Amino acid sequence: MTAPLGVGVLGAGPVTQAIHLPTLARLRDKFRVVSIMDVDKSVANSVAARAGATATTSEDEVLDDPAVDVVAICSPHQFHAAQVEAACAAGKRGILCEKPFAVSRAEATQIASVAGSASVALVVGAMHAYDPAWLNARAKCGELIETAHTIRSTIVLPFNDRFEDWATEVAGRPTPGPRPDTTDPAVRAAMISGMVMGVTIHDLPLIRPFAPRLERVDFADFIAPFGGVISLTASGRYIDLVTYMRPLWRPEWTLDIWGEDCSAHVEFTPSYVHAGSGTAVVRRDGREVHLGPWPSNGYEAEWAELYDQVAGGAAPRYALIDLIDDLTYATDLAEQAAAWLLQGDRA
Amino acid sequence: MSTPMTAAVFGTDEDPVALRPVWASLPLSITEAAAPAQLVAVDGRTADWVADLAAALDSGAAGILLRAPSPGQDPDDIAALAVRAASRSIPVLVESAWATDPAVDAHRDSIAGELPSMALIDVLSTIGAVDPQRPTLPAVALDQLHLLRAIGVEPEQVQLSRWSPNSFTIVASRGPTRLVLSAVIGNCGPSKARVSARGPGSESSLLVFGSSNARPAEAERTDAAGTVRLPSLYESASRAAWRRLHAAAASGAVVDQLTGLAADLRRLATIGPLS
Numbered sequence: 001m002t003a004p005l006g007v008g009v010l011g012a013g014p015v016t017q018a019i020h021l022p023t024l025a026r027l028r029d030k031f032r033v034v035s036i037m038d039v040d041k042s043v044a045n046s047v048a049a050r051a052g053a054t055a056t057t058s059e060d061e062v063l064d065d066p067a068v069d070v071v072a073i074c075s076p077h078q079f080h081a082a083q084v085e086a087a088c089a090a091g092k093r094g095i096l097c098e099k100p101f102a103v104s105r106a107e108a109t110q111i112a113s114v115a116g117s118a119s120v121a122l123v124v125g126a127m128h129a130y131d132p133a134w135l136n137a138r139a140k141c142g143e144l145i146e147t148a149h150t151i152r153s154t155i156v157l158p159f160n161d162r163f164e165d166w167a168t169e170v171a172g173r174p175t176p177g178p179r180p181d182t183t184d185p186a187v188r189a190a191m192i193s194g195m196v197m198g199v200t201i202h203d204l205p206l207i208r209p210f211a212p213r214l215e216r217v218d219f220a221d222f223i224a225p226f227g228g229v230i231s232l233t234a235s236g237r238y239i240d241l242v243t244y245m246r247p248l249w250r251p252e253w254t255l256d257i258w259g260e261d262c263s264a265h266v267e268f269t270p271s272y273v274h275a276g277s278g279t280a281v282v283r284r285d286g287r288e289v290h291l292g293p294w295p296s297n298g299y300e301a302e303w304a305e306l307y308d309q310v311a312g313g314a315a316p317r318y319a320l321i322d323l324i325d326d327l328t329y330a331t332d333l334a335e336q337a338a339a340w341l342l343q344g345d346r347a
Numbered sequence: 348m349s350t351p352m353t354a355a356v357f358g359t360d361e362d363p364v365a366l367r368p369v370w371a372s373l374p375l376s377i378t379e380a381a382a383p384a385q386l387v388a389v390d391g392r393t394a395d396w397v398a399d400l401a402a403a404l405d406s407g408a409a410g411i412l413l414r415a416p417s418p419g420q421d422p423d424d425i426a427a428l429a430v431r432a433a434s435r436s437i438p439v440l441v442e443s444a445w446a447t448d449p450a451v452d453a454h455r456d457s458i459a460g461e462l463p464s465m466a467l468i469d470v471l472s473t474i475g476a477v478d479p480q481r482p483t484l485p486a487v488a489l490d491q492l493h494l495l496r497a498i499g500v501e502p503e504q505v506q507l508s509r510w511s512p513n514s515f516t517i518v519a520s521r522g523p524t525r526l527v528l529s530a531v532i533g534n535c536g537p538s539k540a541r542v543s544a545r546g547p548g549s550e551s552s553l554l555v556f557g558s559s560n561a562r563p564a565e566a567e568r569t570d571a572a573g574t575v576r577l578p579s580l581y582e583s584a585s586r587a588a589w590r591r592l593h594a595a596a597a598s599g600a601v602v603d604q605l606t607g608l609a610a611d612l613r614r615l616a617t618i619g620p621l622s
Contacts, residue, residue, distance in 0.1 A: 150514040150531045152471070156545060219508035219518055221525055223466050225547065229527055231508040231516045238509055240516055240529055244467050246547040250569050258533035260476055260513070283534050286477065 002311050004032040008068035010059055010083050011075030012038035012047040015098060018167035018272045020072055021051055023299040030307040034067045043172035063090035070094035070310060081107040088114045094121035094310040099201055105328040112320040121309035124323050127298030128268055129205045133278035136291045137264045140282045147259035148210045148237055153203045155243045156252040163272035188222040189338035195228050196334035200241050203255050205326040210257060211237040220337040230337050352593055353380035357387035358399035369585045376593045385409040386592055391416030397424050404431055410596030411439045412588055418485045422612040429605035438595035438602035442588040444490040445540045445555040446497035449580045449587040450564035457568055457577060458551040459499035465546040470528045473535040484515055487530045492611040494540060502526050507618040
């Protein structure tokens with residue numbers, strides 16, 4: 001039996017604490033957490049202690065540690081690219097990088113090039129792309145790649161802390177910044193861009209294969225306190241993205257893909273929770289096929305994917321070019337939605 | 348004890364066969380008769396429904412049910428008919444796919460009271476591609492406006508976000524509330540419409556299946572304490588419409604739904620391909 005892979009974690013905030021450590025705790029046959037880095041020493045110490053790992057505030061210490069086989073990059077977005085490159089340069093065997101794994105196509109291409117030449121397995125933490133409900137639904141409605149005409153993502157959620165607190169006990173939760181002035185068009189544009197890169201991005205890798213060529217944003221608006229409506233056209237298909245985050249407890253996270261002869265409806269669990277997979281309904285010829293739920297979610301599946309690539313030499317489910325294209329799709333959409341909103345607010 | 352009134356289809360060659368089960372479910376209120384009848388149905392799906400409605404108002408009918416009016420008519424003509432109906436104290440009810448569902452009427456107060464505090468009102472209609480009664484997308488848009496009107500929402504700044512032969516998205520506002528009206532024709536099971544009104548601390552949703560049978564709408568209200576499922580009502584929208592028409596005609600109540608219809612047609616006329 002192969003020894004579990006050693007994991008080093010860069011960034012020990014709520015994502016690491018509520019998502020990755022509980023997930024890795026269920027995959028002890030595959031992974032053991034070796035080292036945890038955070039710029040806040042007390043957070044690093046607290047989180048490392050609960051995982052039985054070494055604490056550090058130094059990224060280099062993690063990357064230089066020979067017991068670290070794979071690196072989980074859970075730091076703020078702007079550090080992802082440099083950390084992926086550093087992990088590759090340090091000779092690590094695999095990387096799980098939280099989304100977005102870069103902030104531009106140029107950066108993403110550079111990362112993919114480095115990871116490709118170093119033969120490092122790279123998995124982006126897009127958990128819905130690994131959710132068994134989605135993967136099974138997709139397998140049962142393959143014709144929608146050709147026939148889908150309308151797609152809709154509906155993401156209505158409470159704020160993250162509600163779910164973080166059920167997955168773990170968060171140490172050092174970041175203090176919220178001042179409330180932005182959402183009457184300022186520039187702020188609204190920045191927030192809708194942030195919504196795309198922080199929330200909508202969960203489903204964009206699922207949508208992109210059905211509508212890969214982003215043509216235009218037809219409408220965009222921000223909804224306070226955090227959300228928005230974006231209508232877009234891509235590859236001749238029509239996509240509505242409705243997102244609304246607010247204090248109310250009730251979550252609703254769905255993805256619908258409609259064609260003339262088939263449709264798929266997927267319901268996902270909220271982020272952070274470990275409540276098994278989503279569920280799906282595929283409709284065809286007047287019949288419905290209900291799929292799921294499965295006992296584990298996309299978080300486990302993405303780590304299992306990394307293990308299979310690193311320890312088993314498995315081919316990646318999503319190639320590097322897919323990761324680049326996913327990232328570019330999101331950044332382009334974020335830019336266009338922000339531009340549309342600015343234009344609309346000026347009109 | 349209600350007063351039985353005669354009912355008939357007016358102004359078209361439509362066989363009343365589809366209405367007989369509805370009338371038969373109101374045996375103490377309605378009996379089928381040959382025209383002229385006290386209560387008449389005008390088929391709004393025909394090209395000449397405005398003329399038919401005008402003739403029905405002149406026929407001596409005590410009440411008129413305008414069924415599924417299609418868009419494309421001049422709103423001013425409808426408004427003029429509303430004035431004529433009011434001057435003769437003839438109630439004219441509009442039966443449309445979702446607004447007529449009895450749950451809309453029964454739960455309006457539970458839902459409408461919270462609407463001013465909502466940030467987003469989202470209406471999504473999915474129309475089965477194989478539905479033999481499949482409406483056109485403009486008719487769906489009109490039905491959505493009816494539905495919103497029925498729960499007390501009159502959209503402002505209506506604009507078409509996009510349109511295709513299979514779907515549309517309309518955006519609008521009402522004060523600080525963003526409205527999204529969208530529809531899809533596809534392989535999506537029974538036709539239905541869902542209104543979701545979402546606010547920071549509460550939300551309401553109403554899922555309505557249309558007027559063809561008595562499948563009950565699903566109405567819910569959610570706040571910090573939990574979700575309340577409002578009572579289900581196993582009455583078809585058609586039966587509810589005829590029951591209301593009979594009650595209005597029998598009591599002499601003033602019911603004007605034509606003015607609202609004219610306003611909705613004006614809104615629709617502002618958004619291009621769906622007018």
